Amino acid sequence: MRWSDNANPLGYYPVPIISINGSKGPTLFVSGGVHGDEFEGLSAIMRLAQSLKPEDLAGQVILMPAANAPAVSASSRVSPLDGQNLNRAFPGDALGGPTAMIANFIETQILPICDAVVDLHSGGKASFFQPCALVTKVADASLFAKNMQLAQVFGLPLIWQLGQLNDKRSLNSAAERVGIPMIAAELGGGGGVDPTIADQTEQGLYNILRYLGMITGPKPNPKDTRTVELAASADTLYAPADGLFDRAISAGQDIKRGDIAGTFHFPMEPARASLQLEFLASGMILAHTCRGMVSRGDLLALIVRDVDPHK
Ligand SMILES: [Zn+2]
Incomplete structure (x- = not known):
């Protein structure tokens, strides 16, 4: 990412993207580090990146383990470069500040080529979330059903359904605008990595890959899961x-x-x-x-x- 400031006037700020290409098949995008102090998802993505082999894959997996990389480097929820929250920066701006550029890149260059999206969060340093998949109740009923199925196969015993309170500047809303199925997940928190939650998250990603037919193994069926929402x-x-x-x-x-x-x-x-x-x-x-x-x-x-x- 090109961003000229006092610390780095003529260089670039790295934002890692991993692409694992297999044979013909769907494209899955998995992001972590949208907030830079949420590490369980980032750990699960790094494990997947090291273990998933192209020869075992049908389709393409695009991974951004540290989507707001400057924030992750600083273990900070928001970017230290501009103070911005990536999950409030969509659709972003290719000619805007660093966080707006990342948001715009994801919404315009990555999401349109994807068949499904998983965005991994946690409570960060500030809070702890009961591990859950997060689904946006989008207006399009068939897209909502697909979101729900992804959440149900992810495998956590709780689904948080987000309705009108979903912020239009979030990655969830970006996926809705592009019209692709998406879940997020809230995976503990506290600013470290819980081993049980990181294991569940890694397993959830493999469940999604099997559900989409991208790797072999028993295909998980969407199952009834306790679902909650913020009522007021x-x-x-x-x-x-x-x-x-x-x-x-x-x-x-x-x-x-x-x-x-x-x-x-x-x-x-x-x-x-x-x-x-x-x-x-x-x-x-x-x-x-x-x-x-x-x-x-x-x-x-x-x-x-x-x-x-x-x-
Ligand atoms: Zn987050």
């Missing part, structure tokens, strides 16, 4: 003040309205009474903050509700 943005629990969140819940836990999410302390004002934070809605904890000290407005817990995946 008001369900989400945010920090009510600056202070310490003494968390009482974990991701994947089912909770009821009025249950205690944790205790909120004010360590800088030791005489001030701590608060008990209650959930305002019933549902499942999809994600929680990994932070202790938080600021007013920080996300503490993301609550989702079950939906009927057949509707």
